[in-house]
Amino acid sequence: MTSMRFPKAADTKEMRRNHIIDTATRLIARNGLEGVSVRKVADMAGCSRGLVEHYFRNKAELVVEANRWVNTAYLERVSSLRKLSGLALLEGQLHNLLPFTDEILDEWRVRSIFFNRGSADQQIAKDSNDSFNQVYVEIWDALKYASAHGEIDPSVPVQEASELILLFVIGIAMACLLSERLRERRPLERRVNMILGMLKSGDLSALRVGDPSVEY
């Protein structure tokens, strides 16, 4: 009697490996690191523990890969914005960074876990840091272009503004994890407009866009 095996073999090893990482990522997003085990990952991925162990030396390595997975996911999405520049590029970046979709929301669910893990695991801290650094630089580039082409107020210091935007984005994403209302389209668009408005006018009065949410 032949036992069930993993989806045939036409697809490459790389794909199978990625499929396992993706499965682990989804599990981490929904249940945290406590809710993920080699067995659960294997079951959900439709394979055996042995296969997971074949591709990853141990659970820790799988977890590290899951962290990298969500970080590269964003970078791959924004690579499709290559044709944009300046504020239009920034707006595109924000739409791929803020939890406009369930996919992005899951990415932040995972990142929230690794914010904590970074304190105990140097590798994870480094990977996460590198990733955010990359995002930061990309935002900075967009702002430099925007500033050079008069799209934003010339008094705005682009580097510091880039920091502010990235940290603001992280805060928004974390808040969205706690409140379903905040992750609706309207409030998210409002945040984007707050950022764009501030940059264009160069002052905080531009924060007043649309109807403010009475509740945090």
Add this chain to the structure above:
Amino acid sequence: MTSMRFPKAADTKEMRRNHIIDTATRLIARNGLEGVSVRKVADMAGCSRGLVEHYFRNKAELVVEANRWVNTAYLERVSSLRKLSGLALLEGQLHNLLPFTDEILDEWRVRSIFFNRGSADQQIAKDSNDSFNQVYVEIWDALKYASAHGEIDPSVPVQEASELILLFVIGIAMACLLSERLRERRPLERRVNMILGMLKSGDLSALRVGDPSVEY
């Protein structure tokens, strides 16, 4: 042969219960929810599993209490700022919110975990949301006073600015979890000055304070 018991009995039940919650909180901060077990909590607290089970129906209840614990910790600290108002009060709030101390850093380590848990556990989402809402309102109050007394630029919309500040703070805290350099005194002071500067002048040029960190 008499077996070792918990620290005598002079202290009230409330104190013992809180001691257990505090222990659990520290464990969660360092190892995440995966690294906390009833046994570890009992060992670290210097008591038996039975006692933990006596005060908390199950692990989930203990975890919920740990979440509330870190949130009330902040509120108790800022209650000592009662005499301040306006921008001075805001500055005090920021010093008790940003990870200037290891204690506060641990609070954020715990919060980062519960940002994720909020997606799966309604009780935790509600508790965390309520807590952040309270912080938001307190910042808002400080800004209203500051605005009414001419401490900040009159064009700054205080409600939206309060949102911005809170979300910015969350972002800063999360970034600090990943980078030891960012949680040094200097960079943190710089963030505080960025916020205060923006409010006073009402525009983003005030973001340029001190030496910018070249790296995110």
Add this chain to the structure above:
DNA sequence: CACAGTACAAGACGACTGTCATATTTGCAA
């Protein structure tokens, strides 16, 4: 075809988990 190495599955094991049940001790009321 043969054979080697990889891809995959399953067994087994010891450690750890949450929780229920069962002691034992303590503190207070009668």
Add this chain to the structure above:
DNA sequence: TTGCAAATATGACAGTCGTCTTGTACTGTG
């Protein structure tokens, strides 16, 4: 003092965990 309830400790159990080991199927190369 007795007695009873709360406080605290320990035993036991059925799961689950990570991972080491072994077994089987596949696939490409000679």
